[in-house]
Amino acid sequence: MTEEQKNACRLLGVSETASQAELQAACDNQLARFDEMKYLGSPLADMAAQKREQIRAAYRLLAAPEPVEPPSFELPAPKPAADSPAGESVSVRVRRLLNAGDVEEADALLSAQPDVETNPEYVYLRGMTRWKQGWLDEACQYVDQATKLAPRNDEYKAASGMILTELPPAAKVKRSFAGKTGWAACGCLSECLCEALCESICEGC
Amino acid sequence: MFGYVRPLQPELRVRDYDAYHAAYCGLCRALAKRYGFRSRFLVNYDMTFLFLVRASVRPAARTRNCFCPARFWRKKPCICDDGGYDRVSACTVILCYCKILDNIRDSGFWKGLGYRLLKLVYHRPWKKASKDAPEFADLVRAKLLALSELEAAQSPSLDATADAFAAIVSACADDLPDEAVRRPAQALLYQVGRHIYLCDALDDLAEDLRADGYNPLRYRFVPTQTGLQAEDLAYLGRLMDSSVNLAGAALSLLPVRQYGALLENIVYLGLPAVYTAVKTGRFRAKAKEFPRKENQP
Numbered sequence: 001m002t003e004e005q006k007n008a009c010r011l012l013g014v015s016e017t018a019s020q021a022e023l024q025a026a027c028d029n030q031l032a033r034f035d036e037m038k039y040l041g042s043p044l045a046d047m048a049a050q051k052r053e054q055i056r057a058a059y060r061l062l063a064a065p066e067p068v069e070p071p072s073f074e075l076p077a078p079k080p081a082a083d084s085p086a087g088e089s090v091s092v093r094v095r096r097l098l099n100a101g102d103v104e105e106a107d108a109l110l111s112a113q114p115d116v117e118t119n120p121e122y123v124y125l126r127g128m129t130r131w132k133q134g135w136l137d138e139a140c141q142y143v144d145q146a147t148k149l150a151p152r153n154d155e156y157k158a159a160s161g162m163i164l165t166e167l168p169p170a171a172k173v174k175r176s177f178a179g180k181t182g183w184a185a186c187g188c189l190s191e192c193l194c195e196a197l198c199e200s201i202c203e204g205c
Numbered sequence: 206m207f208g209y210v211r212p213l214q215p216e217l218r219v220r221d222y223d224a225y226h227a228a229y230c231g232l233c234r235a236l237a238k239r240y241g242f243r244s245r246f247l248v249n250y251d252m253t254f255l256f257l258v259r260a261s262v263r264p265a266a267r268t269r270n271c272f273c274p275a276r277f278w279r280k281k282p283c284i285c286d287d288g289g290y291d292r293v294s295a296c297t298v299i300l301c302y303c304k305i306l307d308n309i310r311d312s313g314f315w316k317g318l319g320y321r322l323l324k325l326v327y328h329r330p331w332k333k334a335s336k337d338a339p340e341f342a343d344l345v346r347a348k349l350l351a352l353s354e355l356e357a358a359q360s361p362s363l364d365a366t367a368d369a370f371a372a373i374v375s376a377c378a379d380d381l382p383d384e385a386v387r388r389p390a391q392a393l394l395y396q397v398g399r400h401i402y403l404c405d406a407l408d409d410l411a412e413d414l415r416a417d418g419y420n421p422l423r424y425r426f427v428p429t430q431t432g433l434q435a436e437d438l439a440y441l442g443r444l445m446d447s448s449v450n451l452a453g454a455a456l457s458l459l460p461v462r463q464y465g466a467l468l469e470n471i472v473y474l475g476l477p478a479v480y481t482a483v484k485t486g487r488f489r490a491k492a493k494e495f496p497r498k499e500n501q502p
Contacts, residue, residue, distance in 0.1 A: 038454045041447075044392050047385070047458050134371075134395060135364035136447050137425070164443040165450045171473040 008058035235290035374398030
């Protein structure tokens, strides 16, 4: 096995003697880990895409057939508001900037528009800029407002359901405290001399 | 505003639990080594998490049994990773000193006396830490100023206020040289910072309502006298869950060499568990009634 193949095994997390089925399962797991949906509102979407590409390349190196990829989600192509031809180019430019990760420039461009508060497309795109910044509350508010202004737009409706995500099932099951010592991970602080002083600084950490 | 980032202990493996202890004690030791004995008192869970994030991409450091002033009759295992702790200990001192200044501003004369004394005690460590991480000290000062301006303007924006604090936490990873590490680390710490700020806001809400103090939740939602209404609380819960998911997505991209399971425990289990405790009002109560002997290794 060449060094390149060994690296590919490490990336997929399989042994060098893994069977075809094991390779397929590992590849699926890794692709699901960096799933496009998980990175929709994240500034790290480009890194996740790179990682998926590396995983596919590793799989191709180790196994001849193409991996079965999980269903991919693509945001709808830029669709400018039909009733505001003047805003068409701005909308497309903002979308291009957002796709390139230039959130500040996109926000500045939107802010310069006179009807930024009333044009549903601009309101929606403002929501998207907030989403990319990780400002989830304002993103929800803008997208909801855009949906109210243009209730028949499917893209806006779909986006409002995507910003807020649910925890993975494993985390949900265990989120309630298991027993009285559930959350307190470290006994050392409580026993340290510093407890009283620390509490006075950070108000009961 | 410390103590909201911790693992969910029943789900930790024994070796991860030991590693967490060793990282915590290592931070305490590093603080004392760089900034004097008094800085040991500033050690906290949140900064231990920061160390774990930074150390996760480094080669494993040596763990040694070190002297512990709290239990001087028995040595405790400490991670001895001076390179890894340098930045974390500077950030800890700077953040705690700024917290003391913030408390002086928010307290009356008599209650503020204790904080003024603490300010004197920690002034020299702060000066040294500011020299060690000057750009971080400047950023903290600027962001806290922005935060106090937002508070003065009674801003109803959860995101703008949380952003000021999250940017500070995220800046703790600004010095990482490798972009493939720095970007995921910053994104992870940003979301964790948001989580800390919003948890703290929810934790303080009842008190702020009583004392007529600023709280972003108070202006963003329409709270009752005791706290948020059920639907607002559910919405806030979904915001927090989404933050956790974004933090988890960033963690997946971090090229971790160690502490992976521990970090996943903190992000996916610890953060939601702490939020649930804050929501139900058990967080503060639990801190007081925490059984002291039961959890010792």
